[in-house]
Amino acid sequence: MKLLVVEDEDEMGALLAKGLIAEGYEVDRVANGIDGLISAGNTHYSAAIVDVMLPGMSGFEFCRRMRAQNAAVPILLLTARDAVDDRVKGLDAGADDYLTKPFAFAELTARIRALLRRETVGPHIALSIGSLTIDSHNRKASVGGQPLSLSPKEFDLLRLLADKSGSVLSRTEILDDVWGRTEHIDANVVDQYVSYLRRKIDPLGSDVSIATRRGIGYGLEVTA
Incomplete structure (x- = not known):
């Protein structure tokens, strides 16, 4: 399965990509929302992991545009903000899940597996x-x-x-x-x-x- 990681912080992006590859996923990493939308338009991804605080286009806006472009891709938002309003804003924008930094990598991978299960075993009739x-x-x-x-x-x-x-x-x-x-x-x-x-x-x-x-x-x- 191929994942899209949209993260502008080099260290965090590299750690996410390295860890997810070690878990057996293929990973494409980009540093901003525009490049993320372009990648999603050209490649089928099983899920997207997206930082909220992106340069030029927030993760919320990325979610809205991603949904208009491809509503089927599960999106997990990553953010340092833990306010209820922020979580609701992310879900309203089209995110499927929301994980607050700092987080344990094991929890991130568990959330991704849960998203992928919901997509594959849900009803399709x-x-x-x-x-x-x-x-x-x-x-x-x-x-x-x-x-x-x-x-x-x-x-x-x-x-x-x-x-x-x-x-x-x-x-x-x-x-x-x-x-x-x-x-x-x-x-x-x-x-x-x-x-x-x-x-x-x-x-x-x-x-x-x-x-x-x-x-x-x-x-x-x-x-x-």
Whole structure:
């Protein structure tokens, strides 16, 4: 598997590349977001490891542009900042995971393996619930034939709820499945993303809705 490392600090970039190669990965390393986007446009990568503090283009902006260029590549952000707002900003920009510096290399490789597992073992079939259709292979969703414009995390959340249609999932279950872990992630991020989905689905007159079960969690229901 080939990984893209976007890191402008020479010492850190060299250590990441050396360690990942020792783990059996092929690694391309670039020092800025522009070169990273060019590399991703020319090469298929299994995942990208991206520093937030990049020259010229932040890691957040890289994520947004990467998603527009290739939504399927898992992205792990590296940052020295540990504020909740920064983590949420990174996830909103399209990152799949977030690791705060300094970190143990073993944790980095574990996070990468988790991202790669989610990409390879996840469902890859079309799923229809009422007027909602989810194409997991192409990561597209529509309501009554009208496409939904979803961020990567919005899509993952909607797919999970659709897979478990008729069941109620707790915030912890959703965090574990969609975000991959619960530590350092405020459970309120689930409420935020449910709100995002409702704003996109409800105006289309869908016969499915995301129901709230107070004190329990959320579930996708057919309403008509």
